[in-house]
Amino acid sequence: MARSSSGFVAGLTAAALAAVAFLAYQASANAPADVSAKPRTPAAAPSAEPTGGPKPKPKDPLAVPGNSGSGARVVYALSERRVWLVDAKGQATHTFSVAPSTVDPKPGAYKVTSRSGSVTGSDGVKIEHVVRFATVDDVTVGFSAAVDGSLPTPDPTRKTGGIRMKRADGDAMWTFAAIGAKVVVVA
Structure with a gap:
């Protein structure tokens, strides 16, 4: 009886090692190249706009605030x-x-x-x-x-x-x- 339970335990150990190896492989396949990088939040996700297009113009320094009235x-x-x-x-x-x-x-x-x-x-x-x-x-x-x-x-x-x-x-x-x-x- 001791022999058959040793074989059973060895089989379970081999199956557990295989499962751990498989999960480790999956984790490494989805890991970023730089593990020190912070995960992206939804706000930091890339925009749908093309990145190669013209950059937005900087704000005109002479642009007067819109809520400042009129005249001199x-x-x-x-x-x-x-x-x-x-x-x-x-x-x-x-x-x-x-x-x-x-x-x-x-x-x-x-x-x-x-x-x-x-x-x-x-x-x-x-x-x-x-x-x-x-x-x-x-x-x-x-x-x-x-x-x-x-x-x-x-x-x-x-x-x-x-x-x-x-x-x-x-x-x-x-x-x-x-x-x-x-x-x-x-x-």
Whole structure:
């Protein structure tokens, strides 16, 4: 009886080894060449569009945000940290990036209320071409350029309203945004 059960166990062992070998073969046949690669998610799946076609055009930097009104205006996009100077025909004549303040005005339409050629900012930096247009929680908000040309990251522990730009952009803003000029803030 011991002999027949040894043969039975040997047969079962051989069958189990064959099954494991078969499953290992199947797994290796479907494995990626680089096993360290992350599996693709549905969002990362290839698109149905041909890959050899023309690449999409990059966004036109002078393209004015669509939700910014009409006519001559300064447009300030909070999320893009960008400003457009827009003429009466609705065309941007100048656009530039800015360093935002720690206090943001709410999206909406404002008017330039005051201007200063040269002052010291609330952060102690000498600034020029200051164009003020809003007040938020007793903090005056406006565009300005640091005389030293810096675009510092504002201290998040201080409430400041200075939206900083490069000096050349400050020159353009100063020429464009007189008292009463429209400023539109978009998200």
